[in-house]
Amino acid sequence: MTTTTEENQNIYQLGRLIQDIDCGMLTTIDEDGSLHSRPMERSSDIQADGSIWFFTNATTHKVFEIKNSQQVNISFTSGDKQRYISISGIAELVKDRQKMQELWKPELEAWFPQGLDEPNIALLKIQITRTDYWDNQSQFQQQTIT
Amino acid sequence: MTTTTEENQNIYQLGRLIQDIDCGMLTTIDEDGSLHSRPMERSSDIQADGSIWFFTNATTHKVFEIKNSQQVNISFTSGDKQRYISISGIAELVKDRQKMQELWKPELEAWFPQGLDEPNIALLKIQITRTDYWDNQSQFQQQTIT
Numbered sequence: 001m002t003t004t005t006e007e008n009q010n011i012y013q014l015g016r017l018i019q020d021i022d023c024g025m026l027t028t029i030d031e032d033g034s035l036h037s038r039p040m041e042r043s044s045d046i047q048a049d050g051s052i053w054f055f056t057n058a059t060t061h062k063v064f065e066i067k068n069s070q071q072v073n074i075s076f077t078s079g080d081k082q083r084y085i086s087i088s089g090i091a092e093l094v095k096d097r098q099k100m101q102e103l104w105k106p107e108l109e110a111w112f113p114q115g116l117d118e119p120n121i122a123l124l125k126i127q128i129t130r131t132d133y134w135d136n137q138s139q140f141q142q143q144t145i146t
Numbered sequence: 147m148t149t150t151t152e153e154n155q156n157i158y159q160l161g162r163l164i165q166d167i168d169c170g171m172l173t174t175i176d177e178d179g180s181l182h183s184r185p186m187e188r189s190s191d192i193q194a195d196g197s198i199w200f201f202t203n204a205t206t207h208k209v210f211e212i213k214n215s216q217q218v219n220i221s222f223t224s225g226d227k228q229r230y231i232s233i234s235g236i237a238e239l240v241k242d243r244q245k246m247q248e249l250w251k252p253e254l255e256a257w258f259p260q261g262l263d264e265p266n267i268a269l270l271k272i273q274i275t276r277t278d279y280w281d282n283q284s285q286f287q288q289q290t291i292t
Binding site: 021023025027029033034035036037038039069071072073075077078079080084086088129130132134 | 167169171173175179180181182183184185215217218219221223224225226230232234275276278280
C-alpha cells in the first residue's frame with residue numbers, strides 16, 4: 001500500500017471479496033510453535049486504515065497465543081463461489097469501549113449473551129499486511145492485493 | 147492417539163467431517179514470521195497412520211516455507227453446513243513415485259496437465275498432531291479429536 005488512492009482501491013477490492021462471507025478461520029501460533037485455527041465471525045468491514053476487527057473473550061487461549069506471537073492469518077472461503085482469500089496480519093487485543101459500541105451488532109449475542117456487559121469482552125484488531133486470493137474467474141491463479 | 151482402536155475411531159471421525167470438503171486452506175510460516183494460506187485440494191482421505199496428503203509443485207514458495215518451518219495448519223470450511231475443522235500438523239515434502247501413483251486422480255490434471263510426468267511434481271505429507279472442529283450440532287463448542 002503506497003498511495004492513499006491505491007490503498008483505498010485495495011480496501012474496496014478486499015471488502016467486495018469477503019462481503020458475503022461472515023466467518024473466517026483465524027490461524028495463530030501456539031507457544032510450542034504449532035499452528036491452530038478456529039472460526040471467527042468478523043465484526044467489521046475492512047476499515048479505512050486497512051484493519052479488520054473481531055469481538056473476542058480476552059481470556060481465551062487464542063489471545064494468549066497472540067500475546068506470544070502477533071503474526072496471524074485469517075482465511076475466508078466461499079465454497080459455492082470457489083473463492084479463497086488469505087489475509088496475513090498483525091493481531092492486537094484492544095479494550096476500547098467506544099470502538100466496541102461502534103462495532104457491536106445484535107447477531108453477536110449468540111456468543112456474548114450479555115452484550116457489551118459480558119465479562120472479559122474485548123476486540124481483536126488485525127492490521128492487514130498482505131492479502132492473496134484465488135477464484136474461478138482468475139482460474140485459481142494467485143492474485144495479490146497488498 | 148494412545149491406542150489403535152482410539153486412533154482408528156479418530157481417523158474415522160475426521161474422515162467423515164471432511165468427506166464432502168475437497169479443498170482446504172493450508173497455512174504456513176514464511177521466513178519473516180508472517181503466516182500465509184492458500185487453497186489446496188486434498189489428494190487423499192485421512193490415512194491409517196494419521197496423515198493427509200496433497201500433490202504440489204516442489205518449487206513453489208510454500209515448499210520453501212515448509213522447509214523453513216514444518217509446522218502447518220490446514221482448515222476445512224463447509225459454509226452451508228456451518229462446519230469448521232482445524233488440523234495442526236507437521237509437513238514434509240515427499241517424492242515417492244509409488245505413493246504418487248497410488249494417490250493420483252484425474253481431477254488433478256487441472257493443476258498438473260502432464261499428470262505424473264509433470265516436472266517437479268511431488269507430495270506434501272502432513273502428519274496430523276491435533277484436530278479441532280466446530281459445527282452447528284455442537285453449538286459451536288470446540289471439539290478436540292486428537
